[in-house]
Amino acid sequence: MFYREAGQFKTDYRSDMAVFPILQDRIAIGAILALMFIVVPLVANDFWLNTIFIPTLIFSLAAIGLNILTGYCGQLSLGTGGFMGVGAYSCYKLTSIFPDVNIIIHILASGFFAAGVGVIFGIPSLRIKGFYLAVATLASQFFLEWSFGRIPWLYNYNDSGAIDGVNRSLFGIALTEPYGTPAFQYLVVLSIVVFLTWIASNLVRGRYGRAWMAVRDMDIAAELIGIKLLRTKLLAFAISSYYAGVAGAMMVFLSLGSAEVEVFDIFNASFPILFMVIIGGLGSLIGSFMGAAFITVLPILIRGAPSLFGFEIHAATGEHVQLMMVGGLIIFFLIVEPHGLARLWQIAKQKLRLWPFPY
Amino acid sequence: MKLAKLTLGIAVGAMASTGIAMTSAPGAYAAETLYIPLLTYRTGAYAGSGTPVANGMHDYLTMLNERDGGIGGIKITIEECETGYKASKGVECYESTKGKGALVYNPYSTGITLQLIPKAPEDKIPVLSMGYGLSAAAVGEKFPWTFNAPATYWGQASAIIKYIKAQEKGALKGKKIGFIYLDVGYGREPLPIFEALSKEMGFTFIKIPVAGKEMQNQSSQWLQVRKHRPDWMIMWGWGSMNPTAIKEAAKIKFPMDKFIGVWWSGGDDDARPAGKAAIGYKSVNFHGTGANYPAMQDIIKHVVSKGKSQVKDVSKVGENLYNRGVMNSVVMAEAIRNAQKITGKKNITGEDMRKGLETLNITAARLKEIGLEGFTNPMKITCNDHSGGHPMYIQKWNGKNWERASDWITPMKDKVRALLEAAANKYVADKKGWKTQKCS
Incomplete structure (x- = not known):
């Protein structure tokens, strides 16, 4: 009834190729952006911003990065955490070497360091494929974790061995954790994520995205039609790591406030982000957001659920229940919809087209 | 097909419940209570050490509630939050509890402590990292909100x-x-x-x-x-x-x-x-082991034997790490008492708690009074020395x-x-606007 595209005619190629060809989609995306930019900062309290919205957005960005590499280009990677760490540590070094430069520039620039490291570790991808590549990226993860812990220059020789937040402001307002207000941090994170998502959506629709998908679907065929494998794969590694690096830098400076190596290790970063991509849907940007929301929000909801209904369970019991339920739900969603939440969203849209009179 | 519909239904339901949960934000506790969040871990690879500490902390505070009706006549509200020793979870626990009038945080993880140290002055809630955390935090002039007694x-x-x-x-x-x-x-x-x-x-x-x-x-x-x-x-x-x-x-x-x-x-x-x-x-x-102290016997009498503790086996009371938790709660309880005395208020805030910790003086006589004679060395915290080097x-x-x-x-x-002092200066040096204090 509401979601019907009948009567919307495309008269030129431009409108035919638009990101959102249907009017209702354009309205919806505008409404969602307005909701996220205006309503959420006004309504949500610090807890919601700090533990749900900001981490979800940051993980979404990292998931988009991994999705470019794994979902679009077909290169399985377990090194996301390490690349996030490169972003975070290089941002930390940049802020201490150039203290007067705007923090946003530092955050966006730190992604380039991650991209460089990503390219180096992406070189083996020309010869190694599939699971074997996953193992090779695992090596990069371990190597990077090792260097974050053992090269004191990276954390400015701090006695604690951790990188801790620096006080930086934007437009004269304190921004970085813990000095800034959550609402302001949220808006900055949201702006960066929206901007980079917009770039990614154009990238994957354009020439590079098509080349990635060709490589993913069959690399020999792609090579035969003139796609240079090395360049295409390395570009995917570079862009993917750039996104991960920016996400890592934002995680330290706009969310956590300080970080040890542990934050970027395989169980806290690489695996969860891979799960986000798989559950959200390989090769889908909206799926990256859905997967990130699923993995970060669900545990908090499950833990909060008992007190919402007025009965108390012990914190540790809640933790066990939550672990079991999240695991169960992951399996459930993967069984009923192996293509992820994004596919589910697509089915919902299809059904909505015919609603309320399906045939 | 049915299964797919069910999945869709679940997804829609989850989104709806998120909406409901969002509107019902966690509210503050009733005014007349001393709210102490305990960041504990009874799960994960560190649970073996974390569980006895959590039990000790929880049980001593429960005992004060059961035996004395709280501190200074006000009940203590204890809320455990499971961190699993993970820094990100610790911050989540912190964010979800700080708005409820938290008096003090005991992170029981150096990683979480490091993250809370810069947050403490912003939110005006002290961090008590008893015998762990950042050593440099002992320098009270530079770290007014962090305490790491009895020693770094x-x-x-x-x-x-x-x-x-x-x-x-x-x-x-x-x-x-x-x-x-x-x-x-x-x-x-x-x-x-x-x-x-x-x-x-x-x-x-x-x-x-x-x-x-x-x-x-x-x-x-x-x-x-x-x-x-x-x-x-x-x-x-x-x-x-x-x-x-x-x-x-x-x-x-x-x-x-x-x-x-x-x-x-x-x-x-x-x-x-x-x-x-x-x-x-x-x-x-830095404290005694065993349950041979009147206060420990009170814990057994009022808490453990009444089934109000997570400890089911009485022999666990008095184990070293259990007593460590008790010691931690003793420091908190004495600081609350001290804060109540200084401010004249019964219902104190995080800021009062900071004052209470900063002028804490647990003498040998006081230890005897609370039933822990000889349990630990007398402890004194001053403005410029937040650890005391006991x-x-x-x-x-x-x-x-x-x-x-x-x-x-x-x-x-x-x-x-x-x-x-050198380490504290270094920590503060690259932080613009770090809040320090002057000690006379």
């Missing part, structure tokens, strides 16, 4: 060296001291002081890191120990690293009486699994429980303080 890791490290020196009849020159540590912020924390002391006293210092992932498999580390043949071994371990190290040490027949653990490596469940081989293993401590002692595992093996050892305060 650096103080403790210096006390261990002092003890070893006494055992070696005053000569450490040419001796080899090995240091096996958990390779995270916590384990690396004492390195600067050990390195400084090794230069000064002329002993060789051998670093043997254990990564968190390989805590339960330390054979390569102990192979290194065998190769270097150190005269003494010092351990900075936590969780399942401790029992593993003790077992490995026994396997290579390292003399147990020359193996000293930090006070976090002194759990009963750390030494017990190695059986007879662990007899003689030493660790540092004395500690070495204890020995006899196969069943811990027994005292030394007198009170005072850390090398003069040496440690200079290093602490």
Whole structure:
């Protein structure tokens, strides 16, 4: 009834190729952006911003990065955490070497360091494929974790061995954790994520995205039609790591406030982000957001659920229940919809087209 | 098809419930209560150490509620939040509890402590990292909101060296001291002081890191120990690293009486699994073990035997790490009392709590009053010294429980303080607008 595209005619190629060809989609995306930019900062309290919205957005960005590499280009990677760490540590070094430069520039620039490291570790991808590549990226993860812990220059020789937040402001307002207000941090994170998502959506629709998908679907065929494998794969590694690096830098400076190596290790970063991509849907940007929301929000909801209904369970019991339920739900969603939440969203849209009179 | 519909339904339902949950934000507690959030971990690889501490903290506070009706006539609201020793979870716990009028945080993880230290002055809630965390936080002028009494890791490290020196009849020159540590912020924390002391006293210092992932498999580390043949071994371990190290040490027949653990490596469940081989293993401590104190008996009477504790077996009361938790709660409770006395208010805030901690003075007489005579050395915190550098002692595992093996050892305060101040200045140096205070 509401979601019907009948009567919307495309008269030129431009409108035919638009990101959102249907009017209702354009309205919806505008409404969602307005909701996220205006309503959420006004309504949500610090807890919601700090533990749900900001981490979800940051993980979404990292998931988009991994999705470019794994979902679009077909290169399985377990090194996301390490690349996030490169972003975070290089941002930390940049802020201490150039203290007067705007923090946003530092955050966006730190992604380039991650991209460089990503390219180096992406070189083996020309010869190694599939699971074997996953193992090779695992090596990069371990190597990077090792260097974050053992090269004191990276954390400015701090006695604690951790990188801790620096006080930086934007437009004269304190921004970085813990000095800034959550609402302001949220808006900055949201702006960066929206901007980079917009770039990614154009990238994957354009020439590079098509080349990635060709490589993913069959690399020999792609090579035969003139796609240079090395360049295409390395570009995917570079862009993917750039996104991960920016996400890592934002995680330290706009969310956590300080970080040890542990934050970027395989169980806290690489695996969860891979799960986000798989559950959200390989090769889908909206799926990256859905997967990130699923993995970060669900545990908090499950833990909060008992007190919402007025009965108390012990914190540790809640933790066990939550672990079991999240695991169960992951399996459930993967069984009923192996293509992820994004596919589910697509089915919902299809059904909505015919609603309320399906045939 | 049905299954797909069900999935869709679940997804829609989940979104709707998120909406409901969003509108019902967590509210503050009723005004008349002392709200203490406990960041604990009873799950994960560190649960073995985290559980007894959590039990001790929880039970002492519950006992005050049951026996005295709280502190100063106001009940304590205790809320545990499970961190699993993970920094990100710790911050989540912090964010979800700070709005409810939290008085103080006990992170029980150096990683979480490091994240809370800069947040504390912003949110005006003190951090009590009792005998762990950032050593430099002892400098009260630079860290008004962080407390790490009774002693810092650096103080403790210096006390261990002092003890070893006494055992070696005053000569450490040419001796080899090995240091096996958990390779995270916590384990690396004492390195600067050990390195400084090794230069000064002329002993060789051998670093043997254990990564968190390989805590339960330390054979390569102990192979290194065998190769270097150190005269003494010092351990900075936590969780399942401790029992593993003790077992490995026994396997290579390292003399147990020359193996000293930090006070976090002194759990009963750390030494017990190695059986007879662990007899003689030493660790540092700053409070008594066993349940032979009136206050501990009150815990058993009012809490444990009434089934109000997570502890089901009374013999667990009085274990070393359980008592550590009790000690932590004693410091909190005494600080609350002190804050109530200074401010004249019954219902205190985080800011009052900070004042209460800063002027805390637990005398021997006061310890007797609360039923813990001789449980610990009297403790005094001042504005410029938030740790106090209080004395500690070495204890020995006899196969069943811990027994005292030394007198009170005072850390090398003069040496440690200079290093602490340098470290504090360095921490503050690159932080614009860091809030310090002046101490008269």
